[in-house]
Amino acid sequence: MRQDLIDQARAVLARNDRGHYTVPTHGLYPFQWNWDSALSALGFAHYDEARAWTEIETLFDHQWEDGKVPHIIFHEMDDGYFPGPDVWGTARRIPTSGITQPPVTGFAVRRIFDRARDKAMAERRARALLPRIHAWHKWFYRNRDPQGTGLVAIIHPWESGRDNSVDWDEAFARVPTEGVAPFQRRDTSHANPAHRPTDEQYKRYIWLVQHFRSLGWDNTRLHDASPFRMVDPGFNAILIRSCSDLADLAQQLGETEIAADSRAFAERGIAAMDSLWHDGLGQYVCFDRAAGKQIDSPSIGGLLAAFCAIPHARAQAVAARIATLAESARFMVPSHDPTAPEYDGLRYWRGPVWLIVNYMISDGLKEAGQAGMAQRIDTDSIRLIEESGFAEYYDPITAEPCGGGSFTWTAAMVIEILNTEKSPA
Ligand code: GLC
Numbered sequence: 001m002r003q004d005l006i007d008q009a010r011a012v013l014a015r016n017d018r019g020h021y022t023v024p025t026h027g028l029y030p031f032q033w034n035w036d037s038a039l040s041a042l043g044f045a046h047y048d049e050a051r052a053w054t055e056i057e058t059l060f061d062h063q064w065e066d067g068k069v070p071h072i073i074f075h076e077m078d079d080g081y082f083p084g085p086d087v088w089g090t091a092r093r094i095p096t097s098g099i100t101q102p103p104v105t106g107f108a109v110r111r112i113f114d115r116a117r118d119k120a121m122a123e124r125r126a127r128a129l130l131p132r133i134h135a136w137h138k139w140f141y142r143n144r145d146p147q148g149t150g151l152v153a154i155i156h157p158w159e160s161g162r163d164n165s166v167d168w169d170e171a172f173a174r175v176p177t178e179g180v181a182p183f184q185r186r187d188t189s190h191a192n193p194a195h196r197p198t199d200e201q202y203k204r205y206i207w208l209v210q211h212f213r214s215l216g217w218d219n220t221r222l223h224d225a226s227p228f229r230m231v232d233p234g235f236n237a238i239l240i241r242s243c244s245d246l247a248d249l250a251q252q253l254g255e256t257e258i259a260a261d262s263r264a265f266a267e268r269g270i271a272a273m274d275s276l277w278h279d280g281l282g283q284y285v286c287f288d289r290a291a292g293k294q295i296d297s298p299s300i301g302g303l304l305a306a307f308c309a310i311p312h313a314r315a316q317a318v319a320a321r322i323a324t325l326a327e328s329a330r331f332m333v334p335s336h337d338p339t340a341p342e343y344d345g346l347r348y349w350r351g352p353v354w355l356i357v358n359y360m361i362s363d364g365l366k367e368a369g370q371a372g373m374a375q376r377i378d379t380d381s382i383r384l385i386e387e388s389g390f391a392e393y394y395d396p397i398t399a400e401p402c403g404g405g406s407f408t409w410t411a412a413m414v415i416e417i418l419n420t421e422k423s424p425a
Helices: 003-015 034-044 049-060 105-115 119-143 166-172 199-214 219-225 233-252 256-276 312-325 355-367 371-388 408-420
Strands: none
Touching: 003 034, 003 371, 003 408, 034 049, 034 105, 034 355, 034 408, 049 105, 049 119, 105 119, 105 233, 119 219, 119 233, 119 256, 199 219, 233 256, 233 355, 312 355, 312 371, 355 371, 355 408, 371 408
């Protein structure tokens, strides 16, 4: 185990720790982000279990009455980020954004619970979180799958966590920009603009926010009212995996009703996932629900599908697909196929490698018996840190560190990977 790297990673977490939550990184992201917190808790759990539970509890303290857990909690005002609370207009005592993010908490809580050394504390805290996580999952299927297909749609690219992926380009072109109030971006003063989304994309992000706000953030209306409704295989895989992990956890805690409901969500989801398989590309792809068509975009969203229990033959195909990507990049797994014309190795989700996604893909592949590829991905994740530090994301060919530095969830993944790696036989 590389203790020096673990120590450095812990220092990054300490720097971004605000006591009861972490910020993704100082400056660029000065608030609490939803899936960042869930994944960062995995890092804390290796040396401070109480702090890990607190990270997740703080997030759920801001759950909306309808069950949604928002994507940003604006704990303390900071005008270094756009769009701030005044743009979201969600009218909450402690302001939050109005959209959500990948629901990875069910997975994280189960993992932290399973490994807990302090079993009594874990049981008490997991038991309290269980119904709240379940309420969030029910919220998804109720509001984001109104037709009961088994798969949920995101209504804003930011919900996917893969903000400017090539996957959204075609559908995003249908989102208007008229009526967007003039604004000043803040991200481009903290990070290189060439590593960030474009101004044109930002106008559309904000148009959607203004549109949802004009509907009073009423989640029963937003899905049908959004011109952007996308079924993302990665997002759905995270939800399905969290439902299935919550089912196991609920079973262990004797919460049989939550267990049965969660199991049913997961089974229906897994069956429906196959409709997102694309034979030509040999991976899963997004389905544009507003246009009623598959999106032929070879992105990492379709590989992240392996995070849930897809059939073993599909997991094997995903591993083979990653092996093909490895012919054109040095570090796995690029967020977009480097041979595709839209690929951009420095620009956010259009090419760079992200350690959190690596971790989830690798975890799913291990569960599916694809240990070789999983190991390759873990090794690449650590090599990136050794070459380039704890960045937000990395160029998959040159390892150039991009976006923000001293990044919380990147550091948390390093702690997690190094603490759980198998020692060589
Ligand atoms: C960016 C990422 C998103 C992440 C957030 C905070 O918006 O695309 O996935 O949650 O930054 O790190």
